[in-house]
Amino acid sequence: MSALLVRDLKLAIRAGGGFGLALAFFLIVIVLVPLGVGPEMDILSKIASGVLWLGALLACLLSLDRIFALDHEDGTLDLLVTSPLPLEAVIMTKALAHWITTGLPLVVVAPLVAVLLGLPSNGYVWLAISLLLGSPALSLIGTFGAALTLGLKRGGLLLSVLVLPLYIPTMIFGSEVARRGIEGAGVQTPLLLLAGISFGTVAVLPFASSAVLRINLR
Amino acid sequence: MMSLWEYANPVKFLRLSSKVMPWAWGVGVSCLVIGLVWGFFFTPDDYRMGSTVKIIYLHVPSALMAINAWFMMLVASLIWLIRRHHVSALAAKAAAPVGIAMTLIALITGAIWGQPMWGTWWVWDPRLTSFLILFLFYLGYLALWAGIGNPDTAADLTSILCIVGSVFAVLSRYAVNFWSQGLHQGASLSLDKEENVADVFYQPLLFSIAGFVLLFFALVLLGTRSEIQLRRARALSLRGHTK
Numbered sequence: 001m002s003a004l005l006v007r008d009l010k011l012a013i014r015a016g017g018g019f020g021l022a023l024a025f026f027l028i029v030i031v032l033v034p035l036g037v038g039p040e041m042d043i044l045s046k047i048a049s050g051v052l053w054l055g056a057l058l059a060c061l062l063s064l065d066r067i068f069a070l071d072h073e074d075g076t077l078d079l080l081v082t083s084p085l086p087l088e089a090v091i092m093t094k095a096l097a098h099w100i101t102t103g104l105p106l107v108v109v110a111p112l113v114a115v116l117l118g119l120p121s122n123g124y125v126w127l128a129i130s131l132l133l134g135s136p137a138l139s140l141i142g143t144f145g146a147a148l149t150l151g152l153k154r155g156g157l158l159l160s161v162l163v164l165p166l167y168i169p170t171m172i173f174g175s176e177v178a179r180r181g182i183e184g185a186g187v188q189t190p191l192l193l194l195a196g197i198s199f200g201t202v203a204v205l206p207f208a209s210s211a212v213l214r215i216n217l218r
Numbered sequence: 219m220m221s222l223w224e225y226a227n228p229v230k231f232l233r234l235s236s237k238v239m240p241w242a243w244g245v246g247v248s249c250l251v252i253g254l255v256w257g258f259f260f261t262p263d264d265y266r267m268g269s270t271v272k273i274i275y276l277h278v279p280s281a282l283m284a285i286n287a288w289f290m291m292l293v294a295s296l297i298w299l300i301r302r303h304h305v306s307a308l309a310a311k312a313a314a315p316v317g318i319a320m321t322l323i324a325l326i327t328g329a330i331w332g333q334p335m336w337g338t339w340w341v342w343d344p345r346l347t348s349f350l351i352l353f354l355f356y357l358g359y360l361a362l363w364a365g366i367g368n369p370d371t372a373a374d375l376t377s378i379l380c381i382v383g384s385v386f387a388v389l390s391r392y393a394v395n396f397w398s399q400g401l402h403q404g405a406s407l408s409l410d411k412e413e414n415v416a417d418v419f420y421q422p423l424l425f426s427i428a429g430f431v432l433l434f435f436a437l438v439l440l441g442t443r444s445e446i447q448l449r450r451a452r453a454l455s456l457r458g459h460t461k
Contacts, residue, residue, distance in 0.1 A: 144382065148362065148375055158365045162379065165354040169389035176396055190396065197389070208382050215374045 001085065001093050008097035012066075022102045023109055026059040030113045041118045048117035049127055049178035055113075056106045056131060057138065057167055061160055063102050064142040067094050068150050068213075081217055087210040095136075095143040095206070103135030119182075126181025133194050134174035140201040140209075141166045147212040170197050226303035228446050235439045242436035250429025257422035264419075273331045275423060279430035281324035284352060287317030287434065291359070292384050295377035304449075305442065307373035310380065311363055312441025316434055318356035325349055344394040345402040351390045355383050369449065 012019045033051050034044055071077040080090050110131055111124045119127065145163035149155035173194040180187045225231045257275040264271035294310035297303060328346065329339045340346065362379055366372035 148379060149365070152365055155365070158361055161361045162358045165351065165358050165390075166383065166386045168351055168354075169386060169393045172390070172393040172396065193393075205382070208378055212375060212378055215371055215378075 001089055004080070004085070004090065004093045005097055008094065009100060011070075012097065012101040019101050022059040022063045023105050025062055026055050026106060026109065027113060029055040029058060030116060033117065045118035045120055048114060048119040049123055049182060050175045051117060052110050052114055052119070052127060053131070053134075053171055053175040053178065056110060056135065057164075057171055059106060060102055060135070060138045060142060061163060061167075063098065064146045064159060064163065065149075065156055067098050067143055067146040069146075072150055077213075078217065081213070087213060088206040091143060091147070091206045091209045091213070092202075095139045098143065099136055099139040103131075103139050107131045107135060122184070123178055123182040126187060127178045130174045130177035130181075130191070130194060133177075133191070133198055134170050137170045137194075137198040137201045138167060140198075140205045141170070144205050144209045144212065147209045147216065150213065150216045170194070173197065223301070223303070226301070226305055228305055231305050232443060232446060235443055239436055239439050239443075242432050242439065246429050246432030246436055248429075249425050249432060253422045253424070253426030253429050257419070257426060261418050261422060267335060270331055270334050271419065273327050274419065275426045277324060277327040277331060278423060279427040280320045280327065281349070282427060283430050283434050284317055284320040284324050284349070286431075287313050287320060288352065288355070288380075288384070288387070290438075291317065291380050295380040298373055299377050299381075304373075305446070307377065308445040308449075309438060309442045310377065311373070312438045312445060313434075314356060314360050314363070315441070316437045318353065318360065320430075320434070321349060321353045321356060325353065343402045347394045348391045351394070352387060355387050359383065 030051065033047075033055075037043060037047070068077060071080065081087055083090075107128055111119075111128050114124060114127060142163055145159050145166070148162060149159045152158060173190045176190040177187050177194060180190065225234055254275055258272050261272070263269045291310045291313050294306045294313070298307040298310065325346075328349075332341070333339050359376060359379060362376050363372055366375060
């Protein structure tokens with residue numbers, strides 16, 4: 001498992017792996033928002049937490065097709081499926097690699113970019129915490145979507161149509177945590193629910209993803 | 219002894235459904251006509267809402283069927299995954315377009331009703347939002363069916379998507395409750411509540427609900443039958459090619 005993780009991370013970070021592209025995309029989306037909405041800081045700071053969550057969601061989405069596509073093309077995936085490692089573990093590793101290369105950097109970068117949107121100062125901590133808790137769910141749900149659309153031509157658009165509705169609860173709770181944190185309201189309930197979604201997806205979705213992968217590879 | 223699973227056999231299913239379908243159509247359409255005509259022309263206007271109340275005869279049944287259609291797809295998907303009956307998978311496929319149409323009808327009639335009552339076509343009220351989200355889930359499900367060539371793979375993958383989607387749809391339904399309660403009224407048709415819609419409105423509403431249920435049933439049967447026949451036609455044409 002760790003060998004697979006290290007391999008995936010290396011492939012993602014080295015040239016052509018697309019590491020950093022998701023971050024660049026995230027930055028561009030955030031920069032585009034004031035250009036579209038207008039530069040009034042009070043409006044921007046109100047919508048900042050939601051926009052940052054939305055940007056993180058889209059950046060995550062963009063990098064999903066890489067999870068399986070390259071391995072599927074060169075046959076590595078078939079080897080992984082037939083290897084002694086359980087397929088569920090392979091999928092967990094893939095999702096973890098995706099989270100380390102996409103979710104984790106977003107958690108680090110989002111508070112920095114938040115300056116551009118004038119996020120209120122007490123929101124930074126909650127934004128980071130909500131992203132840290134919520135982004136694993138994004139990676140796991142995305143892995144499920146990537147497994148569903150494996151090997152389809154023009155799967156990219158279909159992947160978005162499938163995955164984005166599944167992202168809805170995570171995003172609602174995530175941005176709710178950030179918003180309540182800014183307002184100084186109690187964050188406990190949405191925070192616990194967000195954590196619940198993340199742990200729930202960790203527990204259940206690898207099984208669904210591996211069932212899907214087996215169907216797609218038979 | 220006869221068992222329900224007998225009708226997993228496409229031939230038996232086709233034979234039975236061809237007998238049932240005219241009845242479903244006939245009774246369904248007459249229920250709908252009775253309910254709508256009664257509701258539109260022979261009930262008084264509501265003292266607060268005026269004549270706009272009459273859209274209830276389309277709004278409530280379609281909303282009901284939008285959710286029940288998804289539930290039916292979930293059950294049919296589970297049957298397909300567990301018992302591998304093709305008819306079940308095809309019934310789930312046939313229910314999806316009807317379900318998305320019901321969702322759209324509910325959303326549109328709701329908007330038309332909301333405009334004079336609330337002064338706006340749309341608010342981000344929990345009930346409205348969760349219906350819009352349900353619409354998105356239907357879209358994804360239909361898109362996946364359309365995207366995959368091999369019918370058995372498509373049936374498997376959409377079934378799993380339906381199950382996982384159901385979990386997330388329920389999560390979304392309760393997640394949107396986090397916002398303010400919104401403008402939409404609570405349930406007014408439960409069987410176990412003291413106060414329901416007044417009887418004058420209730421009785422024609424029951425007819426139009428029955429009409430919607432039977433029409434849904436007839437449309438799903440029709441869709442399933444044509445899917446089975448499409449499969450046959452494809453199998454025959456493939457056989458023709460290899461000879």
